[in-house]
Amino acid sequence: MAKNKKNKPFRPKARRPRGFEDRSAEMLRAEARLIEAAFSVYDIHGFEPLQTPAFEFADALGKFLPDDDRPNTGVFALQDDDEQWMSLRYDLTAPLARFVAENYDALAKPYRRYQAGSVFRNEKPGPGRFREFTQCDADSVGAAGAAADAEMIMLAAEVMRAAGLKDGQYAIRVNNRKLLDGILESSGVPNTAEGAEQRLQVLRAIDKLDRLGAAGVEALLGEGREDDSGDYTDGAKLNAAGIKAVLGFTTASTDNRADTIRTLEGLMGTSERGLDGVKELVQIDTILNAVGFGNDRVAYDTSIVRGLGYYTGPVFEAELLTEIKDRKGRPVRIGSVGGGGRYDDLVSRFRGQAVPATGFSFGVSRFLTALERMDALESSVKPPVVICAFDKALMGEYFKMAGELHAEGIRAEVFVGAGNVTKQMKYADRRNAQVAVLMGSDEMAAGEVTLKDLYEGAKAAAAIESNEEWKSSRPAQETVSRANWVSAVRAMLANAS
RNA sequence: GCCGCCUUAGCUCAGUUGGUUAGAGCGCUGGCUUGUGGAGCCAGAGGUCCUUGGUUCGAGACCAAGAGGCGGUACCA
Incomplete structure (x- = not known):
């Protein structure tokens, strides 16, 4: 046996690291078409293309464990020969923040750019989730007003159309982080750094509404929840009144923006932050109405949260609606293919002064998979x-x-x-x-x-x-x-x- | 991270109570056919039975640990 081993030439096993996929000709063509469609929308609205490198310095991406000098798990990182930590980008937003901070004085603000490229996440891959995947982003940096948010929302809707979807097959669902902040403030969760962890837990809980249902979310808003495997998830520890207020808020929206605004004005009570959030939604609504974006294309939906902690204002998701109708004849959701929102603190990390920003991002292959399921894909290139x-x-x-x-x-x-x-x-x-x-x-x-x-x-x-x-x-x-x-x-x- | 299932040919899998040289279908390569893709017939290539250790006269099979895959859950900038 040992002799055999010796005589056998070394042959590497042809294999891929898990979570990294080879993409087929058909897939690549479909991806290129989708990206091209989105780019043409951004381009005609005056956005500029940008390409940043796959590697950034780890501290620029901002993911260090507090008690560690190594980059966070979840990112691919290596030390350069000068010992500095470099990481593969995990999204296109953090590199944009770095780029803007680095070129701040040379850029005309608001700086609006679009970009598509691979991003990398060092975590367990799952069905439809990979460690390398393509994102397509558009962002607007340097504009604080709701007008910039309204523009991103309209762009998201336009990208849906450019992807070949008909109105009614998709909806942009908009919420505002400030509204939930307001609700929580009234429920005893301070709108400060102290309440940050608790607010995040509330967001995570609401994000699971469609999967766990109201009962599961109620448990997560309260003490916690044990799932079928016996794993325990710690809850947000809200009191009964707080849970009721949060659940009431998440179900407060209707498919009519004007109605929803009126309902929310009542819900926010005296919370300054909450009322500020409503005001922004009113401004966005005014613009949408003027341009003719009806309730069928853009809706206000208080159950939308986006799991991410860094959003500070309006947030939205682009959802595809199936052809299948539920009992009441309304289209049923098949899920989010992209989203975005306002993140005012990301660029200011690099500079003392505040740099407001807002953007929209979608996962290219995820969007494609969804389009495929809806039979909304164009036919591909003919064989030679x-x-x-x-x-x-x-x-x-x-x-x-x-x-x-x-x-x-x-x-x-x-x-x-x-x-x-x-x-x-x-x-x-x-x-x-x-x-x-x-x-x-x-x-x-x-x-x-x-x-x-x-x-x-x-x-x-x-x-x-x-x-x-x-x-x-x-x-x-x-x-x-x-x-x-x-x-x-x-x-x-x-x-x- | 936690829970469960799985791992034998390129793919899908069989492999009896633990017994000699590990099989099938499909696929692949070649031939029948150097001017014709299908079907058919013939031949062939292809194996670390995931790895390591243990039990045994003997392990693909039994035991243990590890690795990898799949699914769920948690996290997700």
Whole structure:
């Protein structure tokens, strides 16, 4: 055995680290289309593209454990040769904050940029969750007013449309962090750093409304909750009145913005922060109404929280609605594909002064998966026409022919591998090609080209039993003059279903 | 982090009470067929039975630990 081991050449196992995916041709094309659609929306609204590096200094990303000099778990980090910690970015927002802080004086404010790229998270992957995935972001830095938030919300809705969705198939659901702050303030949770942890727990609890239901959330708002596996999650420790107030708040919204605003004004009582939040929603509503964004595209929804702690004002999620209606005839949610909101403290970490910011972000592959499920994806690129290399002496001729198809915008390739015609036809079949081009020296001399429709040929094959018949019948092919062969290919392609 | 399930060929899996050379289907490669993709027939390649340790005359099978995968839950900037 030891001898065997010695003689065996080292062969690495072909494998991927978990949570890292190879992305297929079809997936990449769909992703590129989606990103392109979003970019065109951002671009026409005057946003500028930006590309930041995958690595940032760990302290710039802001994730250090308080009692540790190493970057937080959850990020991929390594020490550079000068011993400084560098981390792979875990989102596109923190690098943007760094970029703005670094170039603050040179940028015209508000600085509005869009960006798409891979982000990395060093955590356990789950179904539909990876350790590398593509995010697509647009942000507006340096504008404090609700107008900037309204713009991001409108952009989110426009991106939904650009992705191919019809109005009614999606909804942007808007809330405001300040409202919940107001409710909690009235329930004895101070609106200060002391209450931060408790507020975060309340947010996490509300975020689980759709999964755990009101009873589960009630437990998480109170003492805590034990799940089916026996694991215990500590609660936010609100008192009974506080739990009631929070649950009441999360169900206060209707599908009419004006109504919801009126309800909220009543709920906020005397809380200055709460009323401030309502005021912002009124300003956003005014803009949305002026531009014609109705309740079907943008709704106010008090159950939206976004789990993240760094939001400071308006927050929103882009949700896809299925075709399926519930009993009352309303569309049923299938989930959030993106979201955003105001984060006024992220850039100011780098500088003394306040730098307000607001943005929108969506996960590209998650959005695609959802679109796929809704059958809202465009068809992808057609397979190429395959030009068989019958005769190596004619190779130059084959490439010239491919060029003629390219000039007409037809995807085509010459078989550059080794093997006889059988192999080449197998290759064409495997590539899902519809048309194979056959030209040997006979056709060449006669000024002809033979075209074979592989789709039609496959249909014909079903009726053929014997191999000899299959070989000799040569179904679904025609020989055309070299002079007009390109239009013959075009006609054959048009014939496809 | 916690809980559960799983790990034998590229894929899906079988493998008897612990017994000699570990199998099947599909897929792959080649041939029948150097001018034709299907079907068919023939041949072939491909294995650290996840790893390590233990029990045993003997382990793919039994035991222990570890690793990896899947699912749930928690966290998620």
